[in-house]
Amino acid sequence: MRPIANWKRRIIQSQIVRNTISMLAGGAVRLGLQAVYFVIIARLLGPSQYGAFVGAAALIGVVSPFAMLGTGNLMIQSVARDRTTFRESWGNALCMTGIASGALLILILLGSRLIFARGISLSLVALVGFSDLFLAGIVGVAGQAFQAFEQLHRTARLNVTLTGTRAVAALGLAIFVRHPDAALWARLYLLSTGVAAVYAFGCVQRYLGSPSVALGLLRHRMREGFYFSFSLSSASIYNNIDKPMLARLSTLDAVGMYATAYRVVDIAFQPVGALLASAYARFFRHGENGLAETTVFAKRLLPFSVSYGVFAGLGLVVGAPLLPKVVGHNYATAVEALWWLSPLVLLKSVHYFLADSLTGAGFQGHRTAVQAIIGFQNVLLNLWLIPAYGWRGAAWSSLESDAMLIVTLAATIVFLTRKQRSSGVTCRIEPEIVP
DSSP: OHHHHHHHHHHHHOHHHHHHHHHHHHHHHHHHHHHHHHHHHHHHHHHHHHHHHHHHHHHHHHHGGGGTTTHHHHHHHHHHHOGGGHHHHHHHHHHHHHHHHHHHHHHHHHHHHHHOOSSOOHHHHHHHHIIIIIIHHHHHHHHHHHHHTTOHHHHHHHHHHHHHHHHHHHHHHHHHOSSOOHHHHHHHHHHHHHHHHHHHHHHHHHHTOOOOOOHHHHHTTHHHHHHHHHHHHHHHHHHHTHHHHHHHHSOHHHHHHHHHHHHHHHHHTHHHHHHHHHHHHHHHHHHTTOHHHHHHHHHHHHHHHHHHHHHHHHHHHHHGGGHHHHHOGGGTTHHHHHHHHTTHHHHHHHHHHHHHHHHHTTOHHHHHHHHHHHHHHHHHHHHHHHHHHTHHHHHHHHHHHHHHHHHHHHHHHHHHHHHHHHTTOOOOOOOOOOO
16 A cells, blocks of 8 residues: 555646646636637637637637747747746746737738638737737736746636636626627727736746846847747647638538638637646756657556547547537537548647757757658648538648648657667666656
């Protein structure tokens, strides 16, 4: 009995376990709030108007990683190794978020007419763009600030606040407006995101300290920050580009159906996302001793994520017929879309850990290259498949891209590990309890 008691005590005392539990608890609350405002907005707007909003949001999502130029990830990397660098890292991240998000929004507005031929107005794109690039960017960087100190309970609180304010806005829309449209929802979306941004900044100010801009320090790391941004944008391409492409090459109804199913997949993936967030700073620490060490750390986490991915995917297949009963009978086609997309939970539960192994060991450039290749391939597949098969073509492209990402990342890790070992880098990992 003593070994069992010791094992339980080690689990309870493990910080990564506590952080994962915090993120899971926050994720559970956030999941409920997301379900509330997702169902309300989908039912109120209908497939066409909901498709317009999602099309604009997906386009913004593709470029949103460049709104921070990787400064949030650089902050985690720096603070995880030296906590005295926080104030400068936090200030640089805020400064770059303001500058880059403004420039990106202008470029998106200039190019949106070329992307959206009809149905999505410039004002809608502008409202969603300011919300998701600048305001949500502040919330995201604030969450990364707490993540750098492994205070994941506060990161979870900020995530819940962002989703909660949007849920309140959706409830207000349902109560006070009889026939809303995407434009009105975009205004409430902006207001609710602004409230969350103010709260997030205040939390960091209170618990961690004030920002201090030192752009001279950032200039020497801009290349690495660009790798982070490009990597996240590449990931967003093969996750989100299919929706604005559907809006361009198909119909807004198809976007609404497909995006509804994809949203359910994203919600189902959240528990694995909590584990990834809890482990992210640890990947950088293990990475100081080479890629082999981050890979060993990832292998300890993969059995949990893979097991969940299998059961969650099966749950989506079984539960898919319930979707129209929740969001409305106009979304009947989303059932088949959810069947097609359900394997994505398992695929994502693998490739994100492989990618973080590369990032933690200092191979962000290689991760970025792999994800950029897969993102470009995804665009080409969508250009071919969507005109011929509609949303089914988008689903096939997503499945193929995520599967190829696993294969390519695994091959990259094997190649780089062998190269490091031939150079004399060894793996020196200490025993650690993970959930």
